[in-house]
Amino acid sequence: MAKVTYDQSFLLGDPNVSQEQYLRVNQSKIDAENNKFNDIVQGNFQDHYRNLTYKHIMGLTWATHFCSRAVFVIKMDDDITVNFFHVRQLLQTRYTNIKNVLLGLVVIKAKPFRLNNKWQVTQEEYVGDEYPTYLSGWFYIAPMETARKLVGNAHRFRYFWIDDVFVTGIIAQDLQIERRNIDTKIETWSSWEKPPRDN
16 A cells, blocks of 8 residues: 655745735745745735635646646645545545546535625626535645646636635536545634634
């Protein structure tokens, strides 16, 4: 049975923008962190909620170029917990030879929010009344071959800022990539005590 190992990187945009409920971070602190751990991938777009699709595609693009020998790419948010011992077991057994598939939490028949809030999607942004089946952006696994297909075709589609819908729904559906539920537990920080913030 092949051994499964992980390398991790953190995705960022330009931090020089003020957002409610988020601490502002100086670029010098990001540089110092990266000089110490060498695990940050940073793009030249504002790090903002409406730019998550840029960040998502950037991460997949970086992985396909600089982790080309990897078998899988795992995309996950930083405010969730995942049992990676269980994920490793699944990748070593059940999912060893999967192709043209995305594994995660499948979302079916979700509708755009039309109300005036953080998640509002206008008719101009998304015309339809229902999203294609997609995977929650919390956590998903893509075989490297599938990640390359997503990256290679992303430019063909009109930008949509809800990244999980765009990447694992709109693009994946067009490419006829299967979206499959993964049998592992995922929890958000809301289920736990919030981690302390650095002052």
